[in-house]
Every structure is written in C-alpha cells, then in structure tokens.
Amino acid sequence: MAFQDLLDQVGGMGRLQIIQMAFLLLCNALAAPHIMLENFTAVILGHRCWVHILDNDTVSDNATGTLSHNTLLRISIPLDSNLRPEKCRRFIHPQWQLLHQNRTFSNMSEPDTEPCMDGWVYDRSSFLSTTVTEWDLVCESQSLNSVSKFFFMAGMLMGSIVCGYLTDRFGRRLLLTWSLFQLAVAETCAALAPTFLVYCSLRLLAGMSTTTILTNTVLLIVEWTTPKYQAMGATMAILFCNLGQSTIAGLAYGIRNWHTLQLVVSIPIFFLFIFSRFAIALPTFGLFLHLQHLGTNVFLVQILLGAVSIPSNYVSIWTLNHKGRRISLFFFMSMMGIYFLVITFVPEEMQTMRIILTTLGGGLSFASVSCSVTFSNELLPTVIRATGLGIIGVCTNLGAALAPLLMILETYAAPIPWVIYGASCILAGLTVFLLPETRNQPLPDSLQDIKNEGKVSREVKQEELSIKETQF
Structure with a gap:
C-alpha cells in the first residue's frame, strides 16, 4: 500500500498533520527573517571623520571654547559637491580662514585634506549601532558591507546544492533538526562575533541552514497531507515566511542596537528544539x-x-x-x-x-x-x-x-x-x-502494533462510553 493511500484511509488532515504543520509553519516564520535581517543590522549610517578639536571631550582651548559645533565642523571637515560635510576626508589642519566669510583669499591654495585617520563619527539618530559602526565598514571599506550579504546568499546556494541529497540520505526530520540547531547557534554567535571575518563565516552557516529549513518544511507538509490539502499547505508555508519577514521590521523599529536585534531573532529558534x-x-x-x-x-x-x-x-x-x-x-x-x-x-x-x-x-x-x-x-x-x-x-x-x-x-x-x-x-x-x-x-514490536494499539484504545473508550450510557 502506498503511503498516500494509507493517509487517505487514516484521514488526510488529522490531529497529527495539524500539529506537525503548526510546528513547521512556526519554523518558517522564525527562519525567514534571517534573510532580510541585514537590511536593519547592516544599515550604513551617516558618518564623517573623527576630528580632535571637535570630538575630543577633553580638549579645553580658549580659542575654541566659544565656538559652536557647526563652526568647528566647518573648519575641520571639507564640503562635498552638494555643500555637505565630506564623509571620508578631513582637513589636515583647522582652516580658521574659513570663518571670515566676508574676506577673500585669492592667493591661497586649496586646503590639504587627508582620509579619516582616527576613525569616524556616526549619526545614531535612527540606529544606535549596526555592523557598519561595529567594524567601520565605510569609505574604502564600504564594499565589505556587501560581502557579508554575499556570504549569506552563498550559504543559501550551498544549502540548496546539498540539501536534496542530505535530505534523502538522512531523512527530513533529522536534517531539519540539525539545521535549526545550526541556525540558532550561528546567528546567536554572530551577535557576539569578535571580527568581521568571523561574522561573515557565521552568516554563511546561517544561510545554509535557512534554505534547508525552508525546503524541508514544505517537503514535510506536502508529503504528510493528501492531495486535497497539499496546495493549501504549500501556500501556508510561503505565507508564514512572508509574515516572519514582516515582523522583522517591527522588531527593528523597537530595537535599534544590532547586537540585541540579532539575538532577539535568533534565540527563539532554540525553543523549537522543545518539539524535537x-x-x-x-x-x-x-x-x-x-x-x-x-x-x-x-x-x-x-x-x-x-x-x-x-x-x-x-x-x-x-x-x-x-x-x-x-x-x-x-x-x-x-x-x-x-x-x-x-x-x-x-x-x-x-x-x-x-x-x-x-x-x-x-x-x-x-x-x-x-x-x-x-x-x-x-x-x-x-x-x-x-x-x-x-x-x-x-x-x-x-x-x-x-x-x-x-x-x-x-x-x-x-x-x-x-x-x-x-x-x-x-x-x-x-x-x-x-x-x-x-x-x-506491552512493548510494541512493530509499527502495526502501534496502529492496532491506537485502534483498540479507541474501541475500549467507545465501549466504556456505551456501558456508561446504558447504565444511566
């Protein structure tokens, strides 16, 4: 007898399928947000070079003590073509002459500038911290911000390549359990990564886990339901992925620290092991x-x-x-x-x-x-x-x-x-x-014993109910 025929006999959508589907949909809802996570944890904040006379709180100079922040910024950071402070360069020396707006210095050359030698100052009005501020992924290093996203997507590609073979070789549930464990550990450790390279490596592992989870949940939902409910099950799996990705925006709105946000979306995955x-x-x-x-x-x-x-x-x-x-x-x-x-x-x-x-x-x-x-x-x-x-x-x-x-x-x-x-x-x-x-x-000897035991149990209950009704 084929497995689908057996499902038809015992019921296409019984309690077992409903409980299993609820668990698998929850897996999707918790795993999918990790795909979009770096939209919020890797935001490039507004930034400029760190300047001694502007950003060092211990500086006490009578010449600058009465000057406003904007004035100090004007003599320390050059303007770009849009008349906004440069993000990646600063004046080598303060340009005091720029304070004299009504005088011209026709014989003066263009002030010398240099890259940000002492780091950057970030605009933290929207986010308190991101991976960009953690490892200064700006200016010459800004391309590395895309590298971390590439690592996650490369992990998803690798997961797609090996997922099918490993799933058929070791089974859906075992691989799903391992992938949940790998995703939870990798993403939790990513929040505590000491270096950018370690962070990228962990995101690679997370990508491999995510695609395996999303693939196996759909497989288990479809294979454990009759054709009547398969389309509904697959659609629900996609729906919960979308719902999970939507929740990340709300979480990021309330949590502006990337470490905390990373942990909030990672730690709940550990609770899925309660059911495994x-x-x-x-x-x-x-x-x-x-x-x-x-x-x-x-x-x-x-x-x-x-x-x-x-x-x-x-x-x-x-x-x-x-x-x-x-x-x-x-x-x-x-x-x-x-x-x-x-x-x-x-x-x-x-x-x-x-x-x-x-x-x-x-x-x-x-x-x-x-x-x-x-x-x-x-x-x-x-x-x-x-x-x-x-x-x-x-x-x-x-x-x-x-x-x-x-x-x-x-x-x-x-x-x-x-x-x-x-x-x-x-x-x-x-x-x-x-x-x-x-x-x-008694200990069951075969799968048929478990099936018969459940059948006998139901018959006993019905018989007991019938006796009680007759006595009444």
Whole structure:
C-alpha cells in the first residue's frame, strides 16, 4: 500500500498533520527573517571623520571654547559637491580662514585634506549601532558591507546544492533538526562575533541552514497531507515566511542596537528544539555545567547532587508506576522549570537558600531523565527502537552542546540563560500530553502494533462510553 493511500484511509488532515504543520509553519516564520535581517543590522549610517578639536571631550582651548559645533565642523571637515560635510576626508589642519566669510583669499591654495585617520563619527539618530559602526565598514571599506550579504546568499546556494541529497540520505526530520540547531547557534554567535571575518563565516552557516529549513518544511507538509490539502499547505508555508519577514521590521523599529536585534531573532529558534526532543538535556546540562553560578561552595553542591540522586530516582519510580508516564514527566519538568525561574531572583548573598534550591533542582533533573528514558523506550517499537534511541541520543547531545553556549548571553543580562532553561522545561512538559500513555502496556514490536494499539484504545473508550450510557 502506498503511503498516500494509507493517509487517505487514516484521514488526510488529522490531529497529527495539524500539529506537525503548526510546528513547521512556526519554523518558517522564525527562519525567514534571517534573510532580510541585514537590511536593519547592516544599515550604513551617516558618518564623517573623527576630528580632535571637535570630538575630543577633553580638549579645553580658549580659542575654541566659544565656538559652536557647526563652526568647528566647518573648519575641520571639507564640503562635498552638494555643500555637505565630506564623509571620508578631513582637513589636515583647522582652516580658521574659513570663518571670515566676508574676506577673500585669492592667493591661497586649496586646503590639504587627508582620509579619516582616527576613525569616524556616526549619526545614531535612527540606529544606535549596526555592523557598519561595529567594524567601520565605510569609505574604502564600504564594499565589505556587501560581502557579508554575499556570504549569506552563498550559504543559501550551498544549502540548496546539498540539501536534496542530505535530505534523502538522512531523512527530513533529522536534517531539519540539525539545521535549526545550526541556525540558532550561528546567528546567536554572530551577535557576539569578535571580527568581521568571523561574522561573515557565521552568516554563511546561517544561510545554509535557512534554505534547508525552508525546503524541508514544505517537503514535510506536502508529503504528510493528501492531495486535497497539499496546495493549501504549500501556500501556508510561503505565507508564514512572508509574515516572519514582516515582523522583522517591527522588531527593528523597537530595537535599534544590532547586537540585541540579532539575538532577539535568533534565540527563539532554540525553543523549537522543545518539539524535537531538546528539551531535557538543555536545562539538565545547563544546571550541571554551571554550578559555580549557583553557589560559592561548588564541592558541597556536587556532593549534595550525588546524594539526592538516590531519593529522586526512587520518587520517579513511584510516580511512573502509580501516576503514569505523562503525568510524571510533566510534573518533574514543570517543577524543574519553576526552579530555574525562582533561582534567578534569589540574591547571591542567600547562599544557603541557593544551595538548597540547587539540590532540589538536581533531584528534579535526575527524576526527569529517568522518566524520559523509560518513556522513550516504551514508545518506540522493537524494529526501530535502536535507531530511534540513536536519533534521540543525537538530539540529546545537541541539547547538551547548546547548554553552555547559552551562558554567553550572561554578558547582556545575567538572568537570560536561566530564564531560557526554565521556559524550555515548562513548555516541554506541556508537549508530553501529545504522546500516548504507556503505563502497564506491552512493548510494541512493530509499527502495526502501534496502529492496532491506537485502534483498540479507541474501541475500549467507545465501549466504556456505551456501558456508561446504558447504565444511566
């Protein structure tokens, strides 16, 4: 039986397709703005040469103390053909004679000028900073501003070339997950790039990821729907790309610093891993790898975490057996998320409270991992269990690698990494309810077993409902 025929039998647009489409459309909405990002992060601001007597606040000269800013500008910067200050040249020496507007100096030669030897002064009325002001991409270096855009587009070209092969070789979902990870890391690091070359290299990687994401989302939407809904799905994918690109203008209007804008459009992509099983490793390793941020006595905290692992695993066993897999995982993940949000606001002076909370957070983390491992093994049928666990392991390692990178955001605001860890836990806990309950159920041996189990489950529910109605 062909896959499309199977879709026709089970329903062309069921709950699975709707949830998957919503996630893929969100991917498009978050990835597409990176194509237009440099319209706002790489704006060339108005600029002129830096001049000692005009821009050095420590200069105290009686001869210039009573002169206005415009007057000092007139004797320091030559005018261009439009009678506006030159952007790339300045007078070698102040031209005091230009202050005498009513006198002529017919025997004087043209004043000597020179390039901007000491940097530039930028008009920051529209943007506080851009990549242009970051690396002075003006005058002789202005062409480099186009180079960074070329790198991104070259990345999209490279992604288009290899995307098809890699997608067919390793699968749509795995490549989509990797591309989301690559885009999030590359664009977040681009905001912190120390040099222009590093920035261009990161934008190249971002371009490769963007085109792969946009291609795979359309593929997954079309392949998982019947012909009746395929045109609608593809159109919706394009629509959400356009909506995502429209939001960048609103964000840029409110955020005039290119570092902040770059982070704002990049960090939300990390949350997409919540739906692709990034969800437990990220906060867990965020906690375990940064104990020094949570308490001064790292030795004591490490010992307490080891001690709390025994009771936490016992509690997880009890909840798994008596409350079910979904409720257990939701509870521990949500509580761990609350822990991260609470510890953020506990002052560093309250070391005892921070150590207690960290110990509880570690216990919740151990319990979450135990529940996750149990649940994952029970969800996967025997024929693909090893492969499935291997893919989950890859996702886990990606989450673990991402955890320390988020701590870079502490340079902007100390609570940001911990808030991200906490929010990811809570959102991940909610997504658990999209999965079937496996408590006291036999392990599935094949994909057909999963299908039959769902059918039997629905029949049992209908039978129970019928009995209740008959008794009533």
